[in-house]
Amino acid sequence: xxxxxxxxxxxxxxxxxxxxxxxxxxxxxxxxxxxxxxxxxxxxxxxxxxxxxxxxxxxxxxxxxxxxxxxxxxxxxxxxxxxxxxxxxxxxxxxxxxxxxxxxxxxxxxxxxxxxxxxxxxxxxxxxxxxxxxxxxxxxxxxxxxxxxxxxxxxxxxxxxxxxxxxxxxxxxxxxxxxxxxxxxxxxxxxxxxxxxxxxxxxxxxxxxxxxxxxxxxxxxxxxxxxxxxxxxxxxxxxxxxxxxxxxxxxxxxxxxxxxxxxxxxxxxxxxxxxxxxxxxxxxxxxxxxxxxxxxxxxxxxxxxxxxxxxxxxxxxxxxxxxxxxxxxxxxxxxxxxxxxxxxxxxxxxx
Numbered sequence: 467x468x469x470x471x472x473x474x475x476x477x478x479x480x481x482x483x484x485x486x487x488x489x490x491x492x493x494x495x496x497x498x499x500x501x502x503x504x505x506x507x508x509x510x511x512x513x514x515x516x517x518x519x520x521x522x523x524x525x526x527x528x529x530x531x532x533x534x535x536x537x538x539x540x541x542x543x544x545x546x547x548x549x550x551x552x553x554x555x556x557x558x559x560x561x562x563x564x565x566x567x568x569x570x571x572x573x574x575x576x577x578x579x580x581x582x583x584x585x586x587x588x589x590x591x592x593x594x595x596x597x598x599x600x601x602x603x604x605x606x607x608x609x610x611x612x613x614x615x616x617x618x619x620x621x622x623x624x625x626x627x628x629x630x631x632x633x634x635x636x637x638x639x640x641x642x643x644x645x646x647x648x649x650x651x652x653x654x655x656x657x658x659x660x661x662x663x664x665x666x667x668x669x670x671x672x673x674x675x676x677x678x679x680x681x682x683x684x685x686x687x688x689x690x691x692x693x694x695x696x697x698x699x700x701x702x703x704x705x706x707x708x709x710x711x712x713x714x715x716x717x718x719x720x721x722x723x724x725x726x727x728x729x730x731x732x733x734x735x736x737x738x739x740x741x742x743x744x745x746x747x748x749x750x751x752x753x754x755x756x757x758x759x760x761x762x763x764x765x766x767x768x769x770x771x772x773x774x775x776x777x778x779x780x781x782x783x784x785x786x787x788x789x790x791x792x793x794x795x796x797x798x799x800x801x802x803x804x805x806x807x808x809x810x811x812x813x814x815x816x817x
Contacts, residue, residue, distance in 0.1 A: 467496055472776065473541040473565075474501040475532060476520055476548040477510045483762035484545075484772040485513030491773040493782075500539050512804060524549070529556045536565040543568065543776055547756055551576055566779045568735045570755050575731055579755050582676050583628040589750060594726050595741075596749045600678035602628060606667035612677040613639065613659055621679035625662070628674040632759065637662065638680060681751070683743025686717070688724050689764040690739065691771050691787075693778045696732025698725055700771070700787045702764040710796040712760065714767040714789060720748060727753070735775040736761065766795045 472488060474481050485499045501511050502520035511517040516539070523531055528549050533556075536544055544560060544567045546553045553560075554569045554576055570576045578584045583602040590597055599619060601612035609625075616623045626636040633655070640656040648654055666672060684705055691700040701724045707713040724739060738758035740751040758764075761771050767789035778784045 469496045469498045470543065470776075470780065471539060471541045472497055472499045473532075473536060473539065473544045474499070474510065474514070475544075475546050476503050477501070477545075478547070478759055479509035480759050480762060481510040481547075482513035484757060487762065487765055487770050487772045488776055489513075491770060491777075493777070495777075500535075500541065502535065507804065512802060525552055526556065529553055529559065533559045533563065533565075536560060537563045541565045543779055545757075545772075545776075550756065551580060568775060568779055570733055570735075572732070575733070576755060579731075579733075579753050581628050581674075582626075582752055583674060585753065586676075586750070592730055594730055595723050596747055598679045598681060598744070598749045598751075600676055602674050602676055604674050605671045606663055609666050609675065609677060610663060616677065616679055619679070622682070623659075623677060624680040625675050625677040628676050631754075679744070681742035681744050681749055683745065685742040685751075686720060686740070686748070687758055687760055687764075688720055688739040688741065689758055689761055689771060690724055690728065690733075690737050691769070691774055691784075692728055692732075692734055692737070693784065694734050696728060696734050698728035698786075699774070699778075699784055700769050700789065701725075702767050702769060702789045704760060704764050707794065712763045712795050714764060714791070714793040714795070716791045723748070735779065736771055763795050763797070764789075767791075767793045 489497050489499065499514045500516045501514035502518050503511055504520050504522060506517065506519050521531060529552050532553065542565065544565050546567065546569055550569055553567060554571055554573060557567055557569065557571055560567045578588050586597045586600060589595060599616060599621060601615065603609045603612050613623055623639045624637060637655050637657045639659050639662060641658050643656045643658060687704045689702045689704060690698060692698050701721050702714050703717045703720045705713045705715060720741065727739060733755055736757045738754040741748045742751055757772060765771055769787050769789050774784050
């Protein structure tokens with residue numbers, strides 16, 4: 467059987483797990499996995515069969531690099547993360563070389579999802595789910611007014627950039643913090659209102675920030691799998707259960723929200739809905755139109771999300787799948803011997 471060639475551009479280190487989940491698929495389909503990253507020793511490359519250094523490019527120049535990489539290596543499936551919007555904008559270049567790209571091709575939707583402020587407006591207009599109280603600000607006067615409004619409503623307040631990934635730029639306003647204690651302790655996301663105002667007031671304007679109520683209940687990542695047309699095939703709510711613990715559990719209201727999102731937006735392949743409870747009400751944090759950082763944990767519930775997305779893209783039949791409920795999972799570090807031999811990256815576990 468001919469191997470299927472898969473390409474990951476610059477990803478997070480957890481791509482190591484996605485690659486192995488695809489490679490160790492239940493159908494026995496052989497894959498050869500290619501990956502690029504600016505750092506040839508990056509952990510994401512250790513799951514690849516072939517790895518190369520990726521140049522620091524932007525826009526169409528970066529897309530052209532990816533196209534040429536796919537052409538040179540006869541890539542069947544491209545799973546992008548870096549510069550996803552640029553890649554989607556020029557998806558026809560990959561069509562011309564018969565490389566399937568696992569990306570949302572609805573450019574308006576993709577742009578909206580990647581800007582948290584715009585996406586909150588879209589969700590609110592459709593009535594899909596509850597969103598936190600928030601303001602989008604770009605200068606210190608707006609920031610102060612937003613903070614005062616949210617405090618008047620009885621909220622603790624946090625803020626983060628409207629366009630970011632993970633926890634980058636996330637801060638919690640805490641006016642009772644002790645900078646001296648923090649200096650001798652762990653780094654925290656805490657900042658006082660006065661300190662935040664001073665920093666933000668040092669410039670006339672800044673990139674959009676979302677100032678919002680701090681949600682303090684359970685946090686869930688809802689991992690979703692859809693076919694190319696956005697038909698929902700699998701949903702796994704995954705809860706932070708303290709420390710490194712993650713609990714995959716059946717939450718009907720969250721699964722209903724996932725179904726509503728799928729019906730409204732038709733996001734293809736793998737994506738992730740992040741929600742957090744305020745009392746008994748789940749509120750939206752964001753949607754990531756890609757595989758989530760904890761997707762490999764959700765796969766322990768019995769659904770191979772990365773492989774099934776690839777299988778669907780290749781035209782294979784993927785049936786709606788249920789998951790094993792109440793799976794409590796965690797992770798430990800696995801030491802690896804890293805070897806670089808030419809452009810091949812090989813990793814072996816240490817026994």
